[in-house]
Amino acid sequence: xxxxxxxxxxxxxxxxxxxxxxxxxxxxxxxxxxxxxxxxxxxxxxxxxxxxxxxxxxxxxxxxxxxxxxxxxxxxxxxxxxxxxxxxxxxxxxxxxxxxxxxxxxxxxxxxxxxxxxxxxxxxxxxxxxxxxxxxxxxxxxxxxxxxxxxxxxxxxxxxxxxxxxxxxxxxxxxxxxxxxxxxxxxxxxxxxxxxxxxxxxxxxxxxxxxx
Amino acid sequence: xxxxxxxxxxxxxxxxxxxxxxxxxxxxxxxxxxxxxxxxxxxxxxxxxxxxxxxxxxxxxxxxxxxxxxxxxxxxxxxxxxxxxxxxxxxxxxxxxxxxxxxxxxxxxxxxxxxxxxxxxxxxxxxxxxxxxxxxxxxxxxxxxxxxxxxxxxxxxxxxxxxxxxxxxxxxxxxxxxxxxxxxxxxxxxxxxxxxxxxxxxxxxxxxxxxx
Numbered sequence: 001x002x003x004x005x006x007x008x009x010x011x012x013x014x015x016x017x018x019x020x021x022x023x024x025x026x027x028x029x030x031x032x033x034x035x036x037x038x039x040x041x042x043x044x045x046x047x048x049x050x051x052x053x054x055x056x057x058x059x060x061x062x063x064x065x066x067x068x069x070x071x072x073x074x075x076x077x078x079x080x081x082x083x084x085x086x087x088x089x090x091x092x093x094x095x096x097x098x099x100x101x102x103x104x105x106x107x108x109x110x111x112x113x114x115x116x117x118x119x120x121x122x123x124x125x126x127x128x129x130x131x132x133x134x135x136x137x138x139x140x141x142x143x144x145x146x147x148x149x150x151x152x153x154x155x156x157x158x159x160x161x162x163x164x165x166x167x168x169x170x171x172x173x174x175x176x177x178x179x180x181x182x183x184x185x186x187x188x189x190x191x192x193x194x195x196x197x198x199x200x201x202x203x204x205x206x207x208x209x210x211x212x
Numbered sequence: 213x214x215x216x217x218x219x220x221x222x223x224x225x226x227x228x229x230x231x232x233x234x235x236x237x238x239x240x241x242x243x244x245x246x247x248x249x250x251x252x253x254x255x256x257x258x259x260x261x262x263x264x265x266x267x268x269x270x271x272x273x274x275x276x277x278x279x280x281x282x283x284x285x286x287x288x289x290x291x292x293x294x295x296x297x298x299x300x301x302x303x304x305x306x307x308x309x310x311x312x313x314x315x316x317x318x319x320x321x322x323x324x325x326x327x328x329x330x331x332x333x334x335x336x337x338x339x340x341x342x343x344x345x346x347x348x349x350x351x352x353x354x355x356x357x358x359x360x361x362x363x364x365x366x367x368x369x370x371x372x373x374x375x376x377x378x379x380x381x382x383x384x385x386x387x388x389x390x391x392x393x394x395x396x397x398x399x400x401x402x403x404x405x406x407x408x409x410x411x412x413x414x415x416x417x418x419x420x421x422x423x424x
Contacts, residue, residue: 047341122342125397126337126338126341128399129259129396136399139400142400143398173390173393173398174390176397177390177397178385178389180392180393181385181392181393182385184341184392184396185337186351186358186385197423201423204419204422205413205416207416208420211409
């Protein structure tokens with residue numbers, strides 16, 4: 001994957017600021033290669049070992065381009081989080097709130113326990129704890145995800161599956177929170193039973209009117 | 213505080229391994245000074261700027277002592293977490309589960325929004341994401357806290373306030389998780405309303421049998 005995205009004909013000083021080339025053109029390819037190299041570096045070395053020169057080399061992109069477009073390692077992490085939000089999957093639509101929230105919990109579980117994505121999330125959480133730009137980008141990522149998944153609660157409210165006035169984002173947060181707590185805070189194992197319990201508990205709370 | 217704990221008569225090579233001096237004696241004073249300097253460095257500079265020599269100097273303790281007893285910056289963070297667990301407050305006993313869980317949520321809220329403890333928690337969460345020794349120490353800290361607060365659920369179960377078979381630690385995790393999610397993951401503001409909602413939701417879920 002990293003080899004495939006390598007851009008051998010890199011010309012660091014060519015005009016490549018956003019808007020000067022067509023979407024999907026050179027600018028997009030450079031961004032994809034640099035963000036892939038950033039992700040790889042986060043997985044293998046973590047946030048604090050991020051090095052702009054090594055990332056440029058791994059992406060096959062000129063250093064000048066990387067410094068000009070991303071500025072710093074935290075700029076790379078922030079743009080990776082924007083890309084993750086852009087690329088993220090649409091919310092489920094299974095026909096029931098229970099089914100949709102279960103799909104959400106399973107997606108969070110699969111992501112955090114994935115041998116590649118788990119370390120990326122550890123790294124971006126650490127980056128956010130150390131740097132304001134990364135914190136804002138992490139906030140932006142979850143704002144996008146909460147907005148997207150809030151739609152399943154809005155649909156459920158229209159079907160009468162939750163009390164009127166239920167805050168959609170609060171219910172979605174309640175499903176994710178126990179999984180992230182084990183993953184990043186109490187550092188406990190994360191299993192299917194945890195995902196299941198998170199959904200059951202969040203739904204029971206919603207039905208009792210806890211998110212109004 | 214830092215000045216008070218300064219040990220001017222430090223002798224780096226004196227025998228100070230645990231057990232060789234009385235509790236509360238020189239060993240304990242050295243530990244208190246070094247951990248206080250570590251905490252201060254985490255607040256002002258964050259985990260990745262931790263520097264053993266600067267911490268030794270700030271604590272007024274010889275470098276040799278600090279290197280011999282803590283080994284590395286991650287060893288300092290791990291011992292700070294052990295100390296935080298040892299020093300942490302006993303669980304509330306207000307007479308009702310609602311009151312006890314509310315006290316727990318308010319304690320978590322007060323800690324995470326405290327101008328001094330908030331940054332310490334950001335730093336130890338980042339440290340855990342970067343280092344296995346710190347991750348194990350953070351796990352140990354929350355294991356201690358969960359064990360302590362599980363007692364309020366055990367007492368409530370004896371009073372019949374939650375269904376028989378409710379997992380005490382799961383209920384306590386459910387109160388903390390939404391607060392930590394906002395603090396370290398979605399990076400959203402954390403207010404009294406969030407603490408209140410966390411308790412209401414966790415109790416409703418417990419009463420519906422979600423933690424059996």
